[in-house]
Amino acid sequence: MKHSHIVGLGSYLPERVMTNHDLERMVDTSDTWIRERTGIERRHIIAEDQCTSDMAAEAARRALDDAGLDISAVDALMVATTTPDKIFPATATIVQAKLGGHGFPAWDIQAVCSGFVYGLAQADAMIRAGLFRRVLLVGAEAMSRIVDWSDRSTCVLFGDGAGAVLLEGRAQPGGVLGSVLHADGSYRDLLKADHPHPPASPDRKALDFGRDAAGIAAIEMRGNEVFRVAVTKLGEVVNEILQQHQLRKEDVDWLVPHQANIRIIQATAKKLGLSMDRVAQTVREHGNTSSASVPMALDALYRAGRLRQGQLLLLEAFAGGFAWGANLVRWSKQGETG
Numbered sequence: 001m002k003h004s005h006i007v008g009l010g011s012y013l014p015e016r017v018m019t020n021h022d023l024e025r026m027v028d029t030s031d032t033w034i035r036e037r038t039g040i041e042r043r044h045i046i047a048e049d050q051c052t053s054d055m056a057a058e059a060a061r062r063a064l065d066d067a068g069l070d071i072s073a074v075d076a077l078m079v080a081t082t083t084p085d086k087i088f089p090a091t092a093t094i095v096q097a098k099l100g101g102h103g104f105p106a107w108d109i110q111a112v113c114s115g116f117v118y119g120l121a122q123a124d125a126m127i128r129a130g131l132f133r134r135v136l137l138v139g140a141e142a143m144s145r146i147v148d149w150s151d152r153s154t155c156v157l158f159g160d161g162a163g164a165v166l167l168e169g170r171a172q173p174g175g176v177l178g179s180v181l182h183a184d185g186s187y188r189d190l191l192k193a194d195h196p197h198p199p200a201s202p203d204r205k206a207l208d209f210g211r212d213a214a215g216i217a218a219i220e221m222r223g224n225e226v227f228r229v230a231v232t233k234l235g236e237v238v239n240e241i242l243q244q245h246q247l248r249k250e251d252v253d254w255l256v257p258h259q260a261n262i263r264i265i266q267a268t269a270k271k272l273g274l275s276m277d278r279v280a281q282t283v284r285e286h287g288n289t290s291s292a293s294v295p296m297a298l299d300a301l302y303r304a305g306r307l308r309q310g311q312l313l314l315l316e317a318f319a320g321g322f323a324w325g326a327n328l329v330r331w332s333k334q335g336e337t338g
């Protein structure tokens, strides 16, 4: 059986930076409130002429460069996104074309902020099963396109960006050790982005529906309730995955959490008994970039030269749905940068 090793990493952030002070001029908020409640100071915002697939393609190019490979070496491409360029075709097929790839399968994953964690589980299972040798997995989001910029309770939280990893099946043990995934749709109304217009039916013309997937929905969140469930479920899932692999909390070298709120991250680190200097933290600079946040946080650790072969990494995320999960990775990549 093959094991899935991460052999390339890359990320992309749009040029435009929006600070908390910029937001103070847009809604009734303050830099102090945002920093104290969320840990966020700034976020990147996609340019008007860019879309999710542009960011995804750039992050993917960087991951391929990092692995010293080009698109012809890829056997499958998955893009985790909540903000697809279009309802269809899948953003992954658009990214494939932008990268100059042909023929191999390409599809999207929708598990909101848990998209990358879900995608890593899928990619790993397919590599283990011998379906593919190399899988390019991207998390990419233009969250600014589905934010209600007049709603202070949500617009201060999100940012745009993309992160990518190239996975390769190898006989040597290590890489992705396993994953645990969960969802509970009874919580679906606590965090959502509805279409503002009901879907068309044969009896009803819904003229605006489906013209352009990005920009037709707005995030609604009951933040306080999401916060409470997130802290509980993330605490449970990190224990569950460690137990499954007969590992202890002390065995974890790095926590790579979804970057939604520094207080949620601190709560999970505390439950693991990990000090914050063993936790990937990008929420201050990126805000919540949904499915892009875990791969971008992982890439930031890697680029800073913090990761060593043999270290144990615990990735986790919590999302609308609710959908949540975790992956364990034994770091095996050679040639740390930084």
Ligand code: ACO
Binding pocket: 028, 029, 030, 033, 034, 037, 038, 112, 113, 114, 152, 153, 154, 156, 191, 222, 223, 224, 225, 226, 227, 230, 260, 261, 264, 288, 290, 318, 319, 320
């Ligand atoms: N600026 C100033 N005041 C604000 C702002 C703001 N931007 N937003 C809300 N407030 C006010 C509220 O109106 C409220 O005022 P009140 O007490 O007069 O009613 C007060 O601040 C407290 O509001 P809460 O919502 O209770 O604040 P809380 O401490 O819960 O923080 C937050 C809000 C940051 C949203 C937090 O609840 C959170 O992080 N929730 C979880 C988010 C998350 O993890 N989402 C999952 C992933 S996202 C995805 O899947 C797409």
